[in-house]
Amino acid sequence: GAGVSQSPRYKVAKRGQDVALRCDPISGHVSLFWYQQALGQGPEFLTYFQNEAQLDKSGLPSDRFFAERPEGSVSTLKIQRTQQEDSAVYLCASSLAAAGAAGTQYFGPGTRLLVL
């Protein structure tokens, strides 16, 4: 595709439900990132993949958050037992650059999650 795509664009979940957010990166991009953006704030790093390897998950706020990229392309961010504080926009970005090399990250439109 021409850019990074994410689905769903909007998700409303009841507290305690599990949710799965999908990211399709730009074809050929080695690196994939997930960020969380709260209202009025800048995006905050969650986790990073190079191909299928999850190289950094230091930003995941709790063990309820889990991300995977099994074939090195599409990635899924899963949140178990959602809480109200999980309400945010979840952004996915991809980059040609591999680990250790500075590179431009290109962002998808985000998934806006609202937990009631």
Add this chain to the structure above:
Amino acid sequence: DQQVKQNSPSLSVQEGRISILNCDYTNSMFDYFLWYKKYPAEGPTFLISISSIKDKNEDGRFTVFLNKSAKHLSLHIVPSQPGDSAVYFCAASGRGGGNKLTFGTGTQLKVEL
């Protein structure tokens, strides 16, 4: 601990004039800096970047200046156009942090007719 700071939450300029957006950082390990533009309900769109080996990078109407000693960078837009009205985020990455970006809180730019 905010490692990237954008101290002006908003900025208003007239069409045709220069817009200057500022960003300060505290982490001396940062060596690559980017500016993104964001419209409501869309993801951030890459504008321009600069490596720490340079002090200026220009792309059309957009110029980014980096002052490493002051740990300060700025984005200049000239001439400003109404379509430039958006939230602008400064971001940084660097040695020891992998490729992850650390963002500021953004500056809302409004370009008035």
